Every structure is written in structure tokens, then in C-alpha cells.
Amino acid sequence: MNSVNAMTKTTFKASVNRCHGGTRSLWMRRLVATTLISGSALLSPWQAEASNIATDTASGVEVAQSNTVTVDIPAQSLDRALTSLADQANLKLFFPSEGLGGLEAPALQGEMPVDAALTTLLRGSGYTWRYTDGGTITVEQLSSGSEDVLDTVRVEATVTEEADGPVDGYIATKSLAATKTGTPILETSQSITVVTKDQMEDQGSQTVMQAVRYTPGAFTGQVGASNRYDYVILRGLVDRSIDNIYLDGLKTMGDDSTYSSMQVDPYFVERADVVKGPASVLYGRSSPGGIVALSSKKPQFEQQGEIEVSYGNRNQRGIGFDLTGPLDEAGKLAFRVTGKADAADTQYTGTEEERYAIAPSLTANFTDDTRITLMAYLQKDPEGGTHNGLPSDGTLFPRNGKYISTGFFDGDPSLEAYERTQNMMGYQFEHDFDDNLTARQNFRFLDASVHIDQIYQTGWDGASDNLNRTYGGGDEDLRAYAVDNQLQAEFTTADIDHTVLGGFDYQHRRVENAWQFRSASDINAFNPVYGSPGVTLGTSTNSKVQTLEQAGLYLEDQFEYDKWRFSLGLRQDWVETTKHDRLTQKNTGEERQKLTKRAGVLYLFDNGVAPYVSYSESFNPSLYSDVDGNPIEPSEGTQYEAGVKYQPDNGNLLLSAAAFYLEQDNVAVFDSSTNAYDPVGKIESQGLEFEARANLNENLSVIASYTYTDAAYDAPGDIKDGKQPMQVPEHMASLWGNYSFYSGVLNGLSVGAGARFVGEMAANETNTIAVPDYTIFDLSLNYDMANVGLENTDLRVNVNNLLDEEYIASCLITSSSDNCYYGEERSILATVRYRF
Secondary structure, eight states, rough: GGGGGGGGGOOOOOOOOOOTTHHHHHHHHHHHHHHHHHHHHHOOOOOOOOOEEEOOTTTTTTEEOOOOEEEEESSEEHHHHHHHHHHHTEEEEEEESSTTTEEEEEEEEEEEEHHHHHHHHTTTTTEEEEEOGGGGGEEEEEEEOOOOOOOOOEEEOOOOOTSSSOOTTTTEESSSTTTTSSSEEOSSSSSSSEHHHHHHHTTTOOHHHHHTTTSSSEEEEETTOOOOOEEEEEEEEEETTTSSSETTTTOOOOTTTTOOOOOGGGGGGGEEEESSSSSSHHHHHOOOEEEEEEEOOOOOOOOOEEEEEEETTTTTEEEEEEEEEEETTTTEEEEEEEEEEEEEOOSSSTOOEEEEEEEEEEEEEESSSSSEEEEEEEEEEEOOOOOOOSSSSSOOOOOOOOOOOTTOOOOOGGOOEEEEEEEEEEEEEEEEEETTTTEEEEEEEEEEEEEEEEEEEEOOTTTSEEEEEEEEEEEEEEEEEEEEEEEEEEEEEEEEEEEEEEEEEEEEEEEEEEEEEEEEEEEEEOOOOOOOOOOOOOSSEEEEEEEEEEEEEEEEEEEEEETTTEEEHHHHHHHHEEEEETTOOOOEEEEEEEEEEEEEEEETTTTTTTEEEEEEEEOOOOOBBBSSBBBBOOEEEEEEEEEEEOOTTOOOOEEEEEEEEEEEEEHHHEEEETTTEEEEEEEEEEEEEEEEEESSSSEEEEEEEEEEEEEEEEEETTTTTTTTOTTOOEEEEEEEEEEESSGGGTTEEEEEEEEEEEOEEEOOSSOOEEEOEEEEEEEEEHHHHGGOOOTTEEEEEEEESTTTTEEEEEEEESSSSSEEEEEEOEEEEEEEEEEO
């Protein structure tokens, strides 16, 4: 469900006390205004904690049993502020329809008791509040004796979490990513982890890789301190790990068969839903390990904004802003503009990262039934850091009795460039034919270009301290578009409730590139001298035009019978790839089609326990070529999964456990000696994943996870047969906790701390060398500066790798290459944010 739908999901009730001076038209105007304000408030990214209601046996009056809420209310008129509080805190509230409009209320932000919120808003207004029958809160004047009894409006607001929208805290209850229908996570027969915006901010995530690093089943950071691309290895399947990112339901259109792999900055993201296991039935070509589905920040119908500045070690500096609100009084139009500019030196000598990005969007509610959101994401990366690895001798093991510095750069700053421009434009359209039939269309166009100059090591020069090097560089242009058409119907047959989704999607991508590879001079790894790379540039040695087209027709039925939840899905894909070598004039290509399936069954107990089993398949063609220049076989996957989830009614806890068996056929591995891909057979991966997300009390939230992955090649006759793939740790575990103080000398302070354990993993093909396990500690401090007189301002300090642990993130040691990646050194970043 799109966020713009929330306006129709609010329940309103009104009671009118007719009196001197009261008119029906006045009440109607007030009710309409309150309706618009309350509906738009539901779009706020700060969802309130649901209140449990219990009867006070002494008074017979219902009172709020859970009286702590999270609110985000800007400074505005008192009547609007009270309406926003009712929406965000899920309160039943009576207040005078006239008399409050001329009064102003201060901004209110954070987690606090309901009585404190009301008292703060009403302070100095001449009004007070009290509980009345039914747990309703009535706002009334302090003085008495007035003969006029004013019209009263009663607002009952039910906060509805959007399946692709903002979440308060760390626990989401719905996800659009796994089913495209906004199904509760508890009722979905597949493993899903939702990384919320609050979690990203608390943990200081600067990339999508960093955002999902506390997720079970996901291994990130395998390329160490490089942030150029977002690699996410899911469930031990290393093939195409750069190709798992989706944005607003559509593939970001990057591909690891080229250098044009797109990135989306987490500052522009509302949440990241990690769906583990094959998702091809709904998304087409994708890795069998799963997908990372990002949801963009979208326009809100309540005015709000923020600006933040940051600075840290390694000369990290940045500025960001996020503005949103309505454009008209009728509540039909809303806008959002989010922007960010940042830069930093990397830990590698002479290399930098730099980014400028802006994302404007507009939501138009043409009618109550028809909505569209126009979105653009424009990003320029003038500097992309480095992506190089170093030999195992000198990193894993000493080289001539010495280790290479973690800051050593094997390239040359005088000839090092990575410039990427990516412009994405699209829309999300939705129309409700009635309450049970909805049509949607999502579309995005991408225009991107990349320029690279890169010198990288190719191994030691004999027994010396010098590294041999090669230059690779060139230009690449990508044009792509994707469209997804959906029709969702809800109906009942006998005692079975159905949610049926049918769709047709299409994507097209065309890449043109021209590359050259040249020899470069050696460099001393322990005493480097830069400025003489020894490269003589010439004509292209590699120039291709590659296209990929995919069309898919899919059908999914989710149906409920009593406590049972069933899901069935089918998809037919048609894919055509072409490749034109502009140097040899050779043309290659192929046409493929594939039927993929999935099924699941889940039983939902009354106590919130939900065991399930599921089966799913994947299909993933590519533009890779073998040594003869012909396309490699598409990768195909199958998965069996069994698990159990638990979530009580209050939503403050989500526990999940999953066991899976996954096969990926037609796996191919790159061979740098031939500059082509070699088919090696199959990878079998099986394992266990456990996750806990809990709001233990109003002060403490915790995330914990454990992953066990047993992956191996099934490749008879190949050296890899029976061996563990590189970059796949057998054990991973993580723990994060955030504690907030609401009283005493530490009032306004939140402290977050976490630990990430990555177990030992294979460093080479024969598994005779291992990368040692490592544990990284992270820290976050956040302080509400209203306590020192700076209203609406907070200061956050994030420290990643708190102890500055020196470690090897992973290694890829083959017969033709030897690359190990140093992990990221300690990073400290302070951010000051002002909200209005």
C-alpha cells in the first residue's frame, strides 16, 4: 500500500453539543478541517506505540495502560497540534472546535508519557485536560462560568503502518517486499528482516552494505573499506552479490557483468526489507539468495523538515536536508525534496570519496481512489574511492618478515579516477476500482555513466618487495527502464479469503563500454613512491554493446482459512540477451524462457506463534561470457525453508528462526587469466538463522541475530568440488542495544552499542587457507539538545570499529589472482540535526 492511501484509513466520530452561537455549518467546517489534518498526520514517519486499554475498577473509566508514545509535532496552532497528537498517539480526544485556533503550541518531539505531551502542548494556553468516560481525553478551559458551550469534535485515530513506509523504532509488522501486497511479516511464509530508518540512523549507516550488516543471513563488507558498490551475500551465495538491490519494487538495473552498478544512499531510504531466498516469482531475474528491497522517502501530508551537518575523522564532512509537506489546503498535493552532499578521505593513501545527490518527489491524490507519486533520484559521484585488493602474502601472512600497512594504496593517485553519474526518474500509480480491486503501475528510467582509471596489483615481483601492476580504464554508458503492472483483488469463496495478485513486468537495459588494459610500473608495497605510474594510454582493447530484455507474467494467490495461511505463485519469464563486440564485429546472444514457482503454508496460533514451510525457485540470466565469448547458462535456484515466528499483540517483540536448504545451478566463476567466466556446477547451501527484535521497555531496544551457513560446491571433476566458497563465513552473530534516558542528569541521552562477529571463512579455492574470524564493536551516542536550550536539535556521534580492530575482511585466492581486503579502520562521525 502506498503511503498516500493512509488518508482513507482513519476513523472519525463526532459529537455535537449545540449551544449559544453554535451552528451546524461551523461544526461541519471544523470536522472537515480536522479530518484533513488527521488524515495527513497518519503519513508522519513517527508511528505511535499502540496503547493497551484496561478498565480502572475503582472509577469505571478506561485509562491508557501504556502511556508512553513517540511523537513528532512541529510548532503550529494548538488545535492542529492536538489533532496530530491524537493521530500519532492513537488517542480519543475531545477539544473545542473554536477558541484554540488562535493559540500556538510548541514543537514536540521524542518519546514521552501521554500526560507529559498534553501538558507541554497546553502549557500557558488557559486550557487543561482530563480523562472522561471511555478513556477519552477532554480538553477544557481552566476557568468556569461561561454560558457558551462550544461545539466539540471527537477524533479517534488508528495508526496504520504502511508496508513500505516509515516505522517507529526497530520493529516493523508489515512488508511489501516479499509478496507485493503488504502482508504482515508474522503471516508471511518466508524469512524477512526489515532494517528501519531509526536503525540506520542509530548505527550510522553510510551505505546499504552497512545498513544490513546486523541482518542474519547477510554477509557484507567483504571488500573491506571500499564503498564503491553494495555487495550483499545472502545465504552463502556469492554469485551476483552486487546484483541484489531493488528500489521501490523495481531492480536498480545495475549488473555485475559491467561497472555500471548503481548505489542508493541510505539517507534517501525509509527502510530496507531483506527477503531471504528466491524471489523470482514476483521480481524475475534475481539471485536465489534473496533481495534487498529499498523504499524511498515519499511525500508526507504534514509539514516537516530537517537539516543536518556532519564531520568526522578522515576529513569526513557532509550536509543533508529533507523537506516535505502539503502543497494545497485541500490535501491533494504533497511534495518532498531530500538532498545530500558529502566527501571524505579514505583510509588508503591519496584516494577520496565524494557524492552529491538530490531526490525530489510529488504525490497527487486526484481523487480518493486515484493516486500517483512522481519520483527522481539524481546522483553524482566525482570520486569513488578504491576497489583494490592486496596479496595474501603481506596481509594474511608476512612478506619478507613484514606486513603491508592497512593504509597502503597499490594504485597511483595521479592516475586514479572513478566518476559515476546516475539519474533515475519514475512514478508509482495506484487506482482503487472499489474496496476489493486495485490497479498499480510502477515505472523507472535510468541514465548512467561511469569513467574509470585504475591501477591495481597483479602479484609480487619475484622475491622482492615490489608489486607488479596493471592499468584498466575506460568509459561506460547505461540506459535502462523497467515497468511493473499489477492488479490486486480481494474476495471470498466459501470460508476462504483470497488476495490475488496478477502482474506483467518488463525491463530493458543497454550498456556501451570501451576499455583499455595497459601495463604499469611496479611499486614497493612497504615504501611506496607515487607519481610515475608508467602507463601509456592507447586505443581500446575491449569495446562492447550489451542488451538485456526481460518480460514476465506472474500470478500469486494468498488465501486464508481459519488460522491457516497459504500462498501459491507462478511466473513465466522470457529473456533475450545480445552482445556486440565492436572490435571483432562478433555478435552473440540467446533467448531463454523459464517457469518459476513458489508455495508456502503457515499456521497462526492465537498466542502469536506462527510456524511455516515454503518452497521457491529462482531464474537469473546474465551477460557473462565463457572463454569462447558465448553467453553462460542462466543461474537457477531452488529453496526449501521451514521456520517459526513469534510476535505478541503489543508488537514489542518479533522472534524468528529459519532453517533452509538452497541449491544454485549453473554457477560460473571469473577467471582473470582468460578474462572470462568458467562454469563450475552447483552450490549447495544449508543453514540456520535466528533473529530477535525487542522493545524490552520504554528505555531499551535490542536486536540480536545468529547465522549458521554450510555452503559447498557440487562440481565433480573441478578443484572446487566439495569445497566451501570463498567469502562465506560459517558462523555470524550480532547484538545491538539502544538505551534512552528520560529523567535525571542523563535525560535526553540515548546510548547504542553493538558487536558483529564474523567467523572463519575460506580464503582459497582448495580451502587450505582460511581468513581468521573477527569481532567489530560499534557505538552510538545521541543527545536531545533541548535540554541545553536548543529546541528541535539533536547531536549524534557514531563510532564504527570502536576498538580500531585490524582485520582481513575476506580473501579471493585463485590460480589466476590473489586479493585480500583489509577491513575498515575506526570511523568517527558527529552529526548535528535540526528539525522543524
